[in-house]
Each structure stands twice: as C-alpha cells, then as structure tokens.
Amino acid sequence: MMAIRYPKSIVAALGLSIVISLFFSCENNNSLELKRYYSEGAAIYQTHCLNCHAADGSGLLALIPALNDSTFLKNNKASLACAIRYGLKRPIKINGKAYDENMPAANLAPMEIAQVITYMNNSFGNQLGMVTMDEVEADLKSCK
Numbered sequence: 001m002m003a004i005r006y007p008k009s010i011v012a013a014l015g016l017s018i019v020i021s022l023f024f025s026c027e028n029n030n031s032l033e034l035k036r037y038y039s040e041g042a043a044i045y046q047t048h049c050l051n052c053h054a055a056d057g058s059g060l061l062a063l064i065p066a067l068n069d070s071t072f073l074k075n076n077k078a079s080l081a082c083a084i085r086y087g088l089k090r091p092i093k094i095n096g097k098a099y100d101e102n103m104p105a106a107n108l109a110p111m112e113i114a115q116v117i118t119y120m121n122n123s124f125g126n127q128l129g130m131v132t133m134d135e136v137e138a139d140l141k142s143c144k
C-alpha cells in the first residue's frame with residue numbers, strides 16, 4: 001500500500017492557517033470580553049459616577065475633574081481601583097488644572113470596578129484597553 005505524501009508547502013500552509021485562525025479567534029474573544037465589560041461599565045457609570053463626572057466625562061468646573069486625561073489614567077492605572085473603592089482626596093492635576101475636592105468611596109465589587117474602569121478607559125476619547133477583575137483584585141490589595 002502506498003502512503004499518500006502531501007507536499008511540504010501544503011502542510012506548511014495548512015499549519016499556518018490553523019495558527020492564524022487560532023490567533024484571530026483569540027482576538028475576537030478579547031474584544032468580545034472588552035465589549036461586555038464596556039456595556040456593563042456604562043450602566044455602572046450612569047448610576048455611580050455620572051452625577052459628578054457628567055455623561056460625557058467632562059466633570060464640573062474647578063470642582064470635579066474630567067475623565068479624558070489619558071496620560072493621568074495611564075500613569076495611575078494601578079491606583080484607579082483603590083480611588084474608586086475607597087475614595088480619593090489628594091491634590092491632583094488633570095489636563096493641567098489642579099483639583100483637591102473629595103471623591104467619596106463607591107461600594108462596588110471588584111468585577112464592577114473593572115467594568116467601570118474599562119468603560120472610562122475607552123470613553124471620552126480614551127483608548128486604554130481593558131482592565132480585568134483579576135487586575136482589580138490585585139490592585140485593591142495594595143491600596144494606601
């Protein structure tokens with residue numbers, strides 16, 4: 001009996017297409033997850049944040065900072081969960097302007113914090129990707 005021998009190039013192409021399709025299905029899962037976090041986060045934002053930071057994230061005059069300072073959000077990524085969970089009261093600079101009012105604590109679960117940060121990080125002109133529940137749980141362990 002003769003074994004069928006496929007040319008190497010066909011085997012290689014097949015292998016490559018499997019790798020590519022795995023890669024894209026992963027990509028799709030990630031962006032699906034991001035979309036899910038984002039839409040849950042939008043609802044949480046409306047209930048817990050919109051009153052102060054406004055629907056478009058623009059804040060309020062000199063009292064409440066806007067949420068569109070991507071550089072601040074990126075540099076303070078690891079402490080955002082703590083600020084949301086336990087409140088924030090320290091002088092900060094947002095878009096070059098100084099703020100020092102009190103942000104109250106929000107009684108949210110780690111998953112909800114991850115969702116609302118993911119919403120904020122991908123709204124108001126920010127494009128900062130997603131923050132997972134695991135990251136939030138880790139960040140909450142080192143709150144100061």
Ligand code: HEC
Nearest residue numbers: 048049052065066067088089090094099100101102103106
């Ligand atoms: C009662 C009003 C109020 C509510 C409600 C509120 N914030 Fe804030 N937020 C503030 C104030 C005031 C500051 C500035 C605090 C400071 O200067 O220390 C702030 C600061 C921030 C900052 C850091 C500065 C910036 O502009 O990036 C983030 C991020 C933030 N809030 C996100 C949220 C999110 C998310 C929610 C909802 C879970 C929320 N806030 C709810 C008033 C509020």
